Amino acid sequence: MRKVVISEFMDEAAIAAELAGFETLYDPTLVDRPDALRAALAGASGLIVRNRTQVRAGLLAAASDLRVVGRLGVGLDNIDLAACAARGIAVHPATGANDGAVAEYVIGTALLLLRGAYGASAQVAAGAWPRNALMGREIAGKRLGLVGFGAIARQTARRAAALDMTVAAFDPHLAPDDAAWRPAHGAVASLTLDALVATSDVLSLHVPLTEATRDMIGPAAIARMRPGAILINAARGGVVDEAAVAAALRSGHLGGAALDVFAQEPVDAAGGAALIDVPNLILTPHIAGVTRESNVRVSAVTARAVRRSLEG
Missing domain, CATH: 3.40.50.720 (NAD(P)-binding Rossmann-like Domain)
Structure with a gap:
């Protein structure tokens, strides 16, 4: 047997x-x-x-x-x-x-970070009423930038288009005339990585970890992102410089970030210390693709x- x-x-x-x-x-x-x-x-x-x-x-x-x-x-x-x-x-x-599960995670997290209204339960229950402080942003009209445009990214693009986002992507492995750039829900703009990073309101990563992608979103790339932009990594740890993300959130340059994957999993003590009490940072344990x-x-x-x- x-x-x-x-x-x-x-x-x-x-x-x-x-x-x-x-x-x-x-x-x-x-x-x-x-x-x-x-x-x-x-x-x-x-x-x-x-x-x-x-x-x-x-x-x-x-x-x-x-x-x-x-x-x-x-x-x-x-x-x-x-x-x-x-x-x-x-x-x-x-x-x-699990393509749909990851796509839902990306869109749900983008909504959460843009709106910024969901962490006030204790304040409201205590009688505070912080309406002005919690005036967030709508997802409609924002640009979703997808680094990599494979199957999961395409599912994410479809959901984003339903929420009236515009969508752009960088994928050097897709020919300019590939039908993937012209889905039924609306064309997806094909941009260089630098242009995508610089013009996206929400930047989501959808690439494997290779020598070419390791630390591709590091301090320089993050500095080129729009002030207040959202960064989501549900792809692979090592693609993003986690310390640089934390620094950009602390400085206020980034409006929010979500990391579902990490260079070291589970996160070790040194890596975790740099991510404690960082504003507008969501950390999840490699769970984006795992639903019941x-x-x-x-x-x-x-x-x-x-x-x-x-x-x-």
């Missing part, structure tokens, strides 16, 4: 339904117990991970029978793709299964891909 190890949280109903007939070891604590994970992989044909399990040479060396890695999500920077290819190990991300609904979809898609790979 083929064995599948699952090292991070997953929908248990999907495991039961889609991996029936396999020996499954589901233990979401394995991601934090690397020795136990390596031991569990002895004799395993399949491994299912999220973003925290590092599928590198050391882990692969302990998994001599491994044939497939399923990724509960789309980013693959935690998986050594070259090493997997050299071993003939298939890698299957859950492409498309998307977890079911992602789990089912990944489990099916692992089954197909092992039965093929």
Whole structure:
């Protein structure tokens, strides 16, 4: 009987339904117990991970029978793709299964940060009435800038257009005549990165972490952003210089920011100290793509891909 190890949280109903007939070891604590994970992989044909399990040479060396890695999500920077290819190990991300969840996170967060009215519960309950201080901004008429214009960014653009935002994007991998720039909900302007950064009211990142994208939104790029602009990173940690974001919020140059991903996850003590008590900063634990609904979809898609790979 083929064995599948699952090292991070997953929908248990999907495991039961889609991996029936396999020996499954589901233990979401394995991601934090690397020795136990390596031991569990002895004799395993399949491994299912999220973003925290590092599928590198050391882990692969302990998994001599491994044939497939399923990724509960789309980013693959935690998986050594070259090493997997050299071993003939298939890698299957859950492409498309959580696109809508991330898009909703971006739009919802932009609304929250622009309006700025939702942190006054204690004051109102105590009898204060800070109406003037909470006079925020509308999202209609603002420009949403998307760094990267793949599937998630396109879902975000569709939702933004429904709220009467204008949308622009930077994506060097899309040809100027690609149909993606002319969706049914209205054309998306194709800009250079510098122009996009300088003209967006809300700048949202949708790129993988590569050497080309590492720290692409650093002090210089942030300085070029419009005063009062909103920055949202629900893509990959390391794309944004977190300390520079905090400094720009403290100075008042940025109007708000949301970081769902970090260079170090979980955030370490040094990184966290720089982000404490920063005004208009939202921090979430890599949760933009994880909802109850998307977890079911992602789990089912990944489990099916692992089954197909092992039965093929």
